[in-house]
Amino acid sequence: MYSIGQTAKLTGLSIDTLRYYEKIGLTKPPVRAKGRLRSYSEEDVRFLISLQCLKKTGLTLVEMKAFLMEGQCYANPYFPLSAEDRETIESRTSILAEHLARMEAQYAALASLMEQTKEKLEVYRELLAKEATKP
Amino acid sequence: MYSIGQTAKLTGLSIDTLRYYEKIGLTKPPVRAKGRLRSYSEEDVRFLISLQCLKKTGLTLVEMKAFLMEGQCYANPYFPLSAEDRETIESRTSILAEHLARMEAQYAALASLMEQTKEKLEVYRELLAKEATKP
């Protein structure tokens, strides 16, 4: 179990941010050591790290919250779904599918930008190379 | 030439955002029709669209501004560099290289997230398929 300070260091999030995420309900309140101090588990830490990955794909905190609530199983795809009814499964599927589509669009845009950037870099590098071999 | 309203529709940016970008110096002031009304060219529109692509790669407006100023050649890689001195070329090269590295990291993170999401989707779809074939 980690203190809030250790958790901040492990995840790269600030102490304030950890408390903020808890306040807005993005993370569940962690256990309290001695009934007072927040105490984060290994799993909590992994979860916080995966949150940052999701964030990088451009989701807002509110979207992430909705995403995680709807698909509780994000952490564990083998979450007991058999008890869920068909509609719930379909809803989760469509949320994931939409999110995937957005990520794919972003992926394609990134790829094209990277390609352009590489070409420009090449032009510069050639220029520098030519300069270097001048008399 | 397009009015600010038409430009907003074409680019997906709001009228206020177009004026805001101009105010902070991210875009150059467009020609004024009848000395009063902003009038955007095809090229202005293309530029605005490419700004949005850059933005999606996670650059802030300030970074984008610096990026575009430093490497004026972003729009045209064959910009007359011969007149520039070696240091300027090196500076542009390193800005582009750093930006490329960031994009590559983001690209890898996205790929891994997409992979995970696809796996989860697969699990759900199988569940739905099984349900469908039940007695």
Added chain:
DNA sequence: GGTTGACATGGAGTTGACTCCAGATTCTAA
């Protein structure tokens, strides 16, 4: 010739995501 609609300006307000602060509590080391 009056109303409508698009656009202008300067400045204020909003939103999301933190970040900081004051004052209190508790444990730890000198």
Added chain:
DNA sequence: TTAGAATCTGGAGTCAACTCCATGTCAACC
């Protein structure tokens, strides 16, 4: 036992990036 460090709470402040507002100009249509 007192000073320091880490944490607590509730609430205020900040920053980027818009977004809205009041008021004014102009051209066009009825």
